[in-house]
Structures are given as structure tokens and as C-alpha cells.
Amino acid sequence: MKIKAIRTTPLTVPYTQPIHTSYGPRDAARVILVEIEDDAGNIGYGESIAGPALQSVKHLLDKTAPSLIGCDPRGVDALVQNAMRDILSLPGANLDLFARRVVAGLDMALWDLAGKASGVPATVLMGGPLHDDVGYYAFINGDTPEELAAEGAKAVAAGAPVIYMKLGRGDDLDIAVVAAVRKAIGGARLRLDSNEAWDVMQARAMCNRLAHFNPEFIEQPVPGTSPSALKQVRQAAPFAIAADQAIHTPADVFAYVSADAADVIVLGPHETGGIALLLKAATIADAAGIRLCIHAVPETQITTCASFHAARTIANIDDANQEMAYLLSESLITAPSLKLINGRLAPWEGDGLGFSLDETAVARAAKRAKEELL
Numbered sequence: 001m002k003i004k005a006i007r008t009t010p011l012t013v014p015y016t017q018p019i020h021t022s023y024g025p026r027d028a029a030r031v032i033l034v035e036i037e038d039d040a041g042n043i044g045y046g047e048s049i050a051g052p053a054l055q056s057v058k059h060l061l062d063k064t065a066p067s068l069i070g071c072d073p074r075g076v077d078a079l080v081q082n083a084m085r086d087i088l089s090l091p092g093a094n095l096d097l098f099a100r101r102v103v104a105g106l107d108m109a110l111w112d113l114a115g116k117a118s119g120v121p122a123t124v125l126m127g128g129p130l131h132d133d134v135g136y137y138a139f140i141n142g143d144t145p146e147e148l149a150a151e152g153a154k155a156v157a158a159g160a161p162v163i164y165m166k167l168g169r170g171d172d173l174d175i176a177v178v179a180a181v182r183k184a185i186g187g188a189r190l191r192l193d194s195n196e197a198w199d200v201m202q203a204r205a206m207c208n209r210l211a212h213f214n215p216e217f218i219e220q221p222v223p224g225t226s227p228s229a230l231k232q233v234r235q236a237a238p239f240a241i242a243a244d245q246a247i248h249t250p251a252d253v254f255a256y257v258s259a260d261a262a263d264v265i266v267l268g269p270h271e272t273g274g275i276a277l278l279l280k281a282a283t284i285a286d287a288a289g290i291r292l293c294i295h296a297v298p299e300t301q302i303t304t305c306a307s308f309h310a311a312r313t314i315a316n317i318d319d320a321n322q323e324m325a326y327l328l329s330e331s332l333i334t335a336p337s338l339k340l341i342n343g344r345l346a347p348w349e350g351d352g353l354g355f356s357l358d359e360t361a362v363a364r365a366a367k368r369a370k371e372e373l374l
């Protein structure tokens with residue numbers, strides 16, 4: 001069982017409406033589809049986030065791919081570590097998070113291929129499921145308090161038990177938005193995320209104002225460069241504080257839980273460098289009694305499927321994780337449907353990651369990406 005070929009294809013899939021964050025709006029998921037084929041004709045699929053520049057991610061993937069040819073795809077952990085080391089050893093390429101983003105697509109494709117080649121779901125190779133289904137929150141978007149409130153009401157009516165929204169639009173507007181959403185969603189659970197928008201003093205003041213609306217946590221209210229800053233906010237906040245942008249690696253998780261700087265760790269495969277490392281990071285959080293909430297970035301259904309397989313094997317998985325693919329204008333897969341029932345996703349049949357790629361949707365996404373590069 002040997003890897004025979006690796007192909008990479010840039011894809012662009014627009015969102016139905018822009019995603020707002022404190023970093024600015026996002027109009028589409030831009031990824032690089034990674035296909036790894038073995039000598040029996042099995043193909044594993046993964047995706048790397050095509051940022052900050054599509055060409056640079058594709059270049060590094062294409063440069064790394066030859067070292068995987070001839071290797072047994074079932075050695076996922078070692079192959080991912082070798083690929084990461086290869087990228088980081090390129091002169092001037094020691095950008096840790098960037099290397100992790102590149103390698104994440106290889107990791108996903110390897111889990112998919114290893115499962116298909118072995119005739120088992122990827123979950124089995126990850127140690128076997130600890131959970132049957134996995135919970136997710138509804139991520140609401142909009143430009144005004146009224147639009148966000150309407151989105152929140154719609155999500156709750158559709159069965160979402162947990163609502164998540166971005167802050168960082170300006171303090172008074174943030175409060176107005178949260179007030180409108182809280183009114184619209186009644187007693188549903190509410191999570192907030194200001195994506196590093198505040199300093200410690202502003203974060204403390206905002207947490208006091210936001211407490212009135214009973215959020216269960218706020219994600220990364222202060223820049224992710226300082227465990228001390230997050231700890232200061234946590235010590236003063238009347239609700240839980242989650243670390244997100246602060247954490248990319250198992251070592252980061254260790255640093256934050258050792259410093260008592262977070263109540264929840266928000267982390268996904270595109271930050272860790274894939275699932276093999278995500279599972280290690282989750283175990284460290286578990287040892288500290290802290291939940292891991294799966295993080296999503298502008299990604300497609302391919303990542304949703306990969307993260308789901310990982311989530312089922314994580315003991316301390318949160319009951320409301322992030323997935324963003326449902327916000328896209330079309331799906332890159334024909335199955336599974338990824339439809340949530342009361343905020344929960346049930347497992348599906350199939351070896352590897354178990355999804356079927358929609359070749360025509362992929363072709364459309366590849367055409368869009370090609371046009372953007374012209």
C-alpha cells in the first residue's frame with residue numbers, strides 16, 4: 001500500500017451572505033483540494049485553507065508532496081510530522097501557523113486514504129468513537145441588530161440549542177446587537193466572539209455590560225499573544241472565557257491550561273496542522289478538565305467531515321462545536337447531507353472520511369478560483 005500521486009486544485013465557494021468578524025468581512029471559502037492516490041486506486045481527499053495567499057499555500061503543498069510518494073498512507077502521524085519539518089526547514093519559511101495550515105490538507109487526505117485503503121471509517125483509525133453524535137452551534141450573521149435577531153430567531157426555530165455571534169463592531173453597537181439577539185432567542189444558549197478586538201480594560205468593561213444577557217462564554221476577547229491578558233479577563237469576567245487565536249499547538253494548550261488562562265479551548269485542524277495533532281492537543285486540555293470546542297475557518301464540507309470524525313474520538317469534546325460549511329452557497333459533497341437535528345450531527349456510513357465528492361460542484365469551484373487568479 002503506497003502513495004502513488006498527489007494533486008492540488010484551488011477552489012472558491014462563495015458564502016450566501018458575508019461572514020462578519022472583527023478582522024473584516026469574508027465573502028467565500030478559498031481552499032486547495034488535496035487528492036492523495038495510492039497504488040490500488042484509492043483516493044483520499046483533504047483541503048488546506050488558501051490563505052494568506054493561494055499561490056504560496058499551493059506552492060508549499062506541491063513542494064512537499066513528492067516526499068510522500070512511495071510511503072504507506074497509514075502512517076499519518078509520521079508523514080504529517082515529516083511534511084511539517086520539511087516546510088519549516090525551507091529557508092525563510094519558519095512561519096509556524098502557516099506551515100500548519102498547509103499540512104492540514106495533507107493530514108485530512110491521509111486519514112481519508114488510510115481509512116479507504118484499510119476498509120474502515122477514519123474514526124476507527126483515530127482510536128474509535130467515544131461519542132455517537134456531535135453537537136454544533138448556529139453561527140448567525142447580518143449587518144444590523146434587527147438582521148441578527150431575525151437570524152437568531154430563525155436558528156432557534158430550526159432547533160439550534162446554541163447561538164454564536166461575532167462582536168467587535170464598536171462597544172455600543174455590540175451591546176445593541178446582543179440585546180436584540182437575546183430578546184429574539186429567548187432562553188437559548190448564547191456564545192460571543194470578539195476575535196481579539198479588545199485590550200484587557202475594554203474586555204473587562206464589556207464583559208460586565210454583556211453579563212446582563214447571560215452569555216455562556218466569550219471567545220478570545222483580547223489578542224492571542226498573551227496568556228496573562230486572557231487570564232486577567234477571565235479572573236474578572238462573570239462568565240466563562242475561551243481561548244481561540246491564542247492556541248495552535250499542543251504546547252500552546254499546555255501553556256494556557258497551566259496558566260489557568262481559559263475555561264474552554266477552541267481549536268481546529270487548520271490551526272494544529274491536522275487531526276493527528278488536534279487529538280494530542282485535546283488530550284492535554286482533557287488532563288486539565290477543560291473542554292475542546294472544534295474551531296472552523298472559511299472551509300468546506302470536506303473539513304466538516306474530517307473534524308466530525310475527530311470530534312467523535314475526543315473525550316472532552318464540547319457539546320456545541322463550530323462548523324461553517326452550511327453557510328456556503330453550495331456543497332462540494334453529495335453525501336452525507338450534514339443536516340443537523342436539534343443541533344446534532346449523526347455518523348454516516350463509509351470508509352475513510354466517508355463523504356462523496358460532487359465532481360460538478362468541485363469543477364465550478366475550481367473555475368471560480370482560476371478566474372480569480374487571472
Ligand SMILES: [Mg+2]
Nearest residue numbers: 193219220244
Ligand atoms: Mg473564534
